Amino acid sequence: xxxxxxxxxxxxxxxxxxxxxxxxxxxxxxxxxxxxxxxxxxxxxxxxxxxxxxxxxxxxxxxxxxxxxxxxxxxxxxxxxxxxxxxxxxxxxxxxxxxxxxxxxxxxxxxxxxxxxxxxxxxxxxxxxxxxxxxx
Numbered sequence: 001x002x003x004x005x006x007x008x009x010x011x012x013x014x015x016x017x018x019x020x021x022x023x024x025x026x027x028x029x030x031x032x033x034x035x036x037x038x039x040x041x042x043x044x045x046x047x048x049x050x051x052x053x054x055x056x057x058x059x060x061x062x063x064x065x066x067x068x069x070x071x072x073x074x075x076x077x078x079x080x081x082x083x084x085x086x087x088x089x090x091x092x093x094x095x096x097x098x099x100x101x102x103x104x105x106x107x108x109x110x111x112x113x114x115x116x117x118x119x120x121x122x123x124x125x126x127x128x129x130x131x132x133x134x135x136x
Contacts, residue, residue, distance in 0.1 A: 014066035015121040021059045022114035025089070028055065029106045052093040052106065060086050063113055070120060078116045078123070085112025 073079045088109030
């Protein structure tokens, strides 16, 4: 039976916020083409490349801060997933040569960052369970 993460713990809240930001990135990349087709004015604003750059400038520091605060970077799988994901997101947003594949690169990067934070959240949940078991 899955146990929900404890929202009282700052690391869990930050991991959940990072997952939400990755979800926002995914929604932006996957749903925006439909919004652009339906609302041409929205397409001019939200389809701007600057939106991707702003999202990564918010998401990257949050992810790095959260993982460093929770020592998630010490777990190799978490560090590799987060690093590669942030690298892909940054590359898609700032390297002009990658524009042709920007959506695919951004989706893969966002999924990797979300997975890293999910694993980090699960690691904290498991540690909490182990600590409670020792107290009983």
